[in-house]
Amino acid sequence: MRRTVCALVVVSVAQALALSPAAMAGSLSSPTSLVGGGGAQPAGGAASAAVPSCAKPGMPLCMNDPTTFTNADRMTQCQGEVREYVDRSMAYLQCLSNEHQNASHELSQNVDRFNCRLSGNRTCG
Numbered sequence: 001m002r003r004t005v006c007a008l009v010v011v012s013v014a015q016a017l018a019l020s021p022a023a024m025a026g027s028l029s030s031p032t033s034l035v036g037g038g039g040a041q042p043a044g045g046a047a048s049a050a051v052p053s054c055a056k057p058g059m060p061l062c063m064n065d066p067t068t069f070t071n072a073d074r075m076t077q078c079q080g081e082v083r084e085y086v087d088r089s090m091a092y093l094q095c096l097s098n099e100h101q102n103a104s105h106e107l108s109q110n111v112d113r114f115n116c117r118l119s120g121n122r123t124c125g
Contacts, residue, residue: 054095057088 062068062078069075109125116124 054092054099056092057085060085 060078060081062074062081065074065078067074068078113124
């Protein structure tokens with residue numbers, strides 16, 4: 001029996017985030033669609049939608065309050081809130097970067113594992 005060689009295409013994070021979980025499951029988890037076959041999706045092949053652990057901070061409400069900029073005390077208070085917002089936003093961006101690195105690593109491991117199994121090796125991780 002002739003084995004079909006498979007090449008996986010890795011999409012960018014922006015492209016992956018734009019896909020719905022159903023589209024991701026259909027395009028990435030079905031080996032039969034990757035090797036040119038058809039048919040049913042293998043058991044356990046559905047992609048699970050990961051819930052990011054990074055919480056996006058909300059903008060301080062004082063920034064949109066016109067009375068904030070008419071009173072020195074309110075401006076000073078809002079300035080403190082904006083500083084906290086900037087700090088939380090920087091932590092949020094770092095969290096997203098960490099999530100991206102973890103997802104990229106997991107994707108790479110899974111692609112390697114798939115390709116290993118596709119080559120007929122039974123001792124893949």
